[in-house]
Amino acid sequence: MPPQAVRYRILPKHPGAHLFEVTCVIRAPDPAGQKLRLPAWIPGSYMIREFARHIVQLKAQSGGHAVVTQKLDKNTWQCAPVRGTLTVIYEVYAWDLSVRAAHLDGTHGFFNGTSVFLAVLGREDRAHEVEILPPEGEMYRDWQVATALKSAGAEPCGFGLYRADNYDELVDHPVEMGTFTLAQFEACGVPHDIAITGRHRCDLERLSADLKTVCEHHIKFFSEHSGRAAAARKSETQREGHASKARRREAEVRPPMDRYVFLVMAVGDGYGGLEHRASTALVCSRDDLPRKGETERSDKYRTFLGLASHEYFHTWNVKRIKPAAFSPYDLTRENYTQLLWAFEGITSYYDDLALLRAGLITVEQYLSLLGETATRVLRGSGRHKQSIAESSFDAWIKYYRQDENAPNAIVNYYAKGCLAALTLDLTIRSKTADKGSLDDVMRALWVRYGKQNIGVPENGVEQVAAEVAGADLKAFFDSAVHGTGDLPLGKLLTDFGVEQVLRASEGPSDKGGKAVKKDLPARAVLGARIAENGDARLTQVYDGGAAQIAGLSAGDLVLALDGIKVTGANLEAKVATYVPGAKVKMHAFRRDELMEFEVVLQATPRDTCDLLLRKDAGALERGRREAWLGRISAV
Secondary structure, eight states: OOOOOEEEEEEEEEGGGTEEEEEEEESSOOTTOOEEEOOSSBTTBOSOOOGGGGEEEEEEEETTEEEOEEEEETTEEEEOOOSSOEEEEEEEEOBOOSSSSEEESSSEEEEOHHHHOOEETTOTTSOEEEEEOOOSSGGGTTOEEEEOSEESSOOTTOSEEEEESSHHHHTTSOEEEESOEEEEEEETTEEEEEEEESSOOBOHHHHHHHHHHHHHHHHHHHHOOOHHHHHHHHHHHHHSOHHHHHHHHHHHSSOSSSOEEEEEEEESSOEEEEEOSSEEEEEEEGGGSOBTTOOSOOHHHHHHHHHHHHHHHTTTBTTTBOBGGGSSOOTTSOOOOSOHIIIIIHHHHHHHHHHHHTTSSOHHHHHHHHHHHHHHHHTOGGGGTOOHHHHHHTTTTTGGGOOTTHHHHOOOTTHHHHHHHHHHHHHHHHHTTTSOOHHHHHHHHIIIIITTTOOBOTTHHHHHHHHHHTSOOHHHHHHHTTOOSOOOHHHHHHTTTEEEEEEOOOSTTOOSOSOOOSOOOOOEEOSEEEOSSSSEEEEEEOTTOHHHHHTOOTTOEEEEETTEEOOTTTHHHHHTTSOTTOEEEEEEEETTEEEEEEEEOEEOOSOEEEEEEOTTOOHHHHHHHHHHHOOOOOO
8 A cells, every 4th residue: 555645725715815725735744753844945046045034933742632742953844753643734935026936926936945844854755745725715716726736636737736756756746825916828739838927018819829839839849869979879760660769758748747837927127037847937027928919029028038938948957857966856955066057058059059040039139149148248347257067066055145256256056057058069070070069969968868867977068078079078178167268269260151240339238149330439448337217326346346446335326426316327437428538537426434445447448249140251161150050030
């Protein structure tokens, strides 16, 4: 007889007070006293978040009598020994409007299992059931549920009983409840839901069609056998009959889940996502969603599609192809790995590339997005102090805890990881005469590690890449992954019919990646980031910039430039009216002390990257570009 499941009940008990009530029922608890523990972090967001701090009160009972509980550490409780069934009841404060924790009010409820479900120690491998209940009251009668959890009796989108095979599965399925908008589509025969919470005017038909295109592209990407993988399978496929091959291919071209859910929270201003094994939680600005009557994909909508593409690619890369350090996850402490650059950076490379290959954006639009990424990397001097391997390892204390000095001290393993992935892709293509690529590396990782549920060792990506390239890539990884130098993108891209142009920025809104005039005069700049609204407060001061050399610091409130009052809205423009090298006087408050600084303004650095199609590219370069980017028709 199989062991009894661990049973939970979660009730949005006080939406106005943002309180979930969770009940955990444990039959035959540990005779020495049952221990329960809440995770300290959530996979996909690498920072200790101490979710237990949101547990307001906890009590236990058995047979109608109170049971003494003792807190052993920050997130572990132990109940006194009992005979019979143990019931633990606790309240969770839910007021974090993000994809990482839990949120509840009169408009909706959302939770990740890591925020609300105490693990019953010793029972994590058993089946887990959760009964999801609606809030009490007439105003909540139209609420529904959206989750990828398997129903154990609940109607589609209904409150009721859901089931997971173990605790890890339980906490890897976020839940949305409320009066969300629901749309559905199929991708390679598998149902996909889109649940949008928040006020919006989304064209659901268009969104569903575009997401279907993105999802099917990713599914087929990991199902295809091309390049060196195709050569290895050639003799096998030649022996198969056409009908047999068709059946095999149909079975292979499926995602590794039976159903997928996009949980979207539309707000006034927001952006973010978190991947799960059969769903993703997304936060976006409501203006990022497509509207009826729009004939083109706006920049904002392309940003949303890129976010959705990124999280969907994670279905393979990090949820199933995962570092050995995450196999299994230890949710009580940091899980260190130097491979986050591969799992986030490579995913960041493929998110927009998928939009291009799927025909949702043009080559020019893709190169513009890639140029923006390169610009973000070039504008941080931290790239010369920290490698992306080190950034991956230190994500727990640095990347997710950025301060005013972050641009000068750390490198973004998403952005530079994306560029490292691009560099690796082009390097492999060059070494194999375009017969191998990063595409083949990802498929090999999927077959070798993802499908086998084996964690990728710290040198696993390098080993597989070397096998696909048929060459020793140690020098590449030492430089691009473990080094702090700039990547040789310009030289590599030239051979693929793309030109890299580094220039001075035109202004604050210039993110790079677009074709501009190359003969613009240099502007004077302060070398600092200024608060976007209100007073001219410096939020970051860049290494070697005019502000830092003059002695200005992050947090200083600039009042006047050469005796003229300035604000956050006009300081940068007023500085730009001077010529580089000009000396100006600045008055600023540091704390409550008025200080005067003499600042020698500098010229805008050439740290803005444009990636352009080479007009002089020959047939060979154009062919290589097409092999890399795909045969794309105009959008």
